[in-house]
Amino acid sequence: MKATLCTHYGPPEEMVVQDVPSPSPRKDQVVISVKACGVNFPDVLMIQDKYQFKPALPFSPGGEIAGIVKEAGEGVTAFKPGDKVIVSIGSGGFAEEAVADAARCVPMPANLDFAVASSFFVTYGTSFHALKDRAHIKPGESLVVLGAAGGVGLSAVELGHTMGARVIAAASSKEKVDLAKKHGADDGFVYPTGALSRDQQKALSEDIKRLTGGNGADVLYDPVGGDYAEPALRAMNWEGRYLVIGFAAGDIPRVPLNLTLLKGCDIVGVFWGASMMRDPKTGIANLTQITNWIAEGKLKPHVSERIPLARAGEAIRLLMDRKAQGKVVVVM
Ligand SMILES: NC(=O)c1ccc[n+]([C@@H]2O[C@H](COP(=O)([O-])OP(=O)(O)OC[C@H]3O[C@@H](n4cnc5c(N)ncnc54)[C@H](OP(=O)(O)O)[C@@H]3O)[C@@H](O)[C@H]2O)c1
Incomplete structure (x- = not known):
């Protein structure tokens, strides 16, 4: 599968698209075929080694994804292959596949497209x-x-x-x-x-x-x-x-x-x-409430740009240059 990788700290233009092995799920995890990944300011900071969470190099930025469950690991009962889900994963979303804890996944409402679904967690x-x-x-x-x-x-x-x-x-x-x-x-x-x-x-x-x-x-x-x-x-x-x-x-x-x-x-x-890790019950309840409001049309996340995976660096550049409005999303 393809992933856009940060191989050394620096500007987004120096990230590279590479073929990497597909991930396998561990217990209580799912592998997701990523369809879209929302871009956030922490991605700007992470590729420059300025963020508090520091994934080991090389890594793929992109902290929130929407996609389709490809494989469910041992112990996963809430989701099966083919289910559409949204999840926040911290990093690893600028890729065709990503692994996530099943407990952090929320079912994706049928009336949302993948880009919008990946833009609001x-x-x-x-x-x-x-x-x-x-x-x-x-x-x-x-x-x-x-x-x-x-x-x-x-x-x-x-x-x-x-x-x-x-x-x-x-x-x-x-x-x-x-x-x-x-x-x-x-x-x-x-x-x-x-x-x-x-x-x-x-x-x-x-x-x-x-x-x-x-x-x-x-x-x-x-x-x-x-x-x-x-x-x-x-x-x-x-x-x-x-x-x-x-x-x-x-x-x-x-x-x-x-x-x-x-x-x-x-x-x-x-x-x-940190609040999601310390109190996941409240965090997931909050995300479910937000997802319901969006599905009902009470909230309307604004996706201003959809940028293909091969040009994912441009997505980060828009945030760095103060040019992003609402959300920029990388689409696979
Ligand atoms: N505390 C948390 O849990 C949490 C969670 C997510 C994000 N964050 C933080 O929230 C901040 C915003 O994140 P975001 O994803 O919303 O980013 P964003 O979409 O890029 O928005 C940041 C906004 O900051 C303003 N800004 C002022 N000076 C800027 C500069 N030199 N470069 C870029 N933007 C500048 C811009 O608005 P104007 O041009 O109108 O000033 C811009 O719209 C980041 O610091 C991020 O780390 C915190």
Whole structure:
């Protein structure tokens, strides 16, 4: 079978397509004929040796797949060859076949195509865990989403809207803010790119306050970090929850802790992958709920690009260059 491999750390253009042996299932595992694989920012980080999980070289990136069960290992009763499934596997998805724990697989709804099915576990899983389990968001609260047209950002917009929040989308272009509005954001604003000056940081805080009726954000969803974090924290409401999702801007911000005291607000860490391992029951229940909402049409994951396996590096490049909107998917 063919796989796109990272053989050494570096840019996505240096990944290679190779023939590799088909995997075999161990006990409680299935082998899946991969049809599509969603691309996420951790893929960008993993191929550069900047991610917390470090698969041994050579490895195939790609953490979430949709496909057809090819072979079920000993002890697997929930799935049989021919079943369509979705599963998050961490890495190994840029390949024609991948192995997964059967307990982590969810049946794929009949009305989804493979690309859409492979596009939402990581993003919507992260955002649902963040908003429901970590922020305990309530209907009527304001939710400000930075990077609102990116993978996790757009999923937070849709889920926040579905959960009854008033959603404010913040992104680096009008086109991105407009996409977030199409997916349920009530309002939004454009922020600048590059290193932010003091005035630009102040303007970002003011935009959040202006669009939240002067109160500040009840919940702030931050997958961007960098220069955007401190001004966003300065615009929190009393008892607000600031969700630390990621650092797509590159720098891990260091913020003055007195801001949390002054606002009586919480800075809340979110690590979906670890939460799935520590509490798989809640994690799978969350993914099942999301899958049902998508099958019912209540949530509409946005797949902006479908890129063939042989050009999988281009998919990662789109995220690196801040050009991806919603999800980019590699198709087999
Ligand atoms: N905590 C968790 O459990 C968890 C789970 C999944 C992902 N994450 C993290 O969440 C972050 C976003 O992941 P994603 O898959 O949604 O990525 P994505 O689709 O590429 O979205 C990232 C967004 O960040 C913004 N951004 C700002 N500066 C950027 C830069 N220099 N390069 C690229 N993007 C930049 C972009 O929006 P604008 O152009 O509008 O600013 C972009 O849309 C990553 O840090 C990832 O590791 C965390």
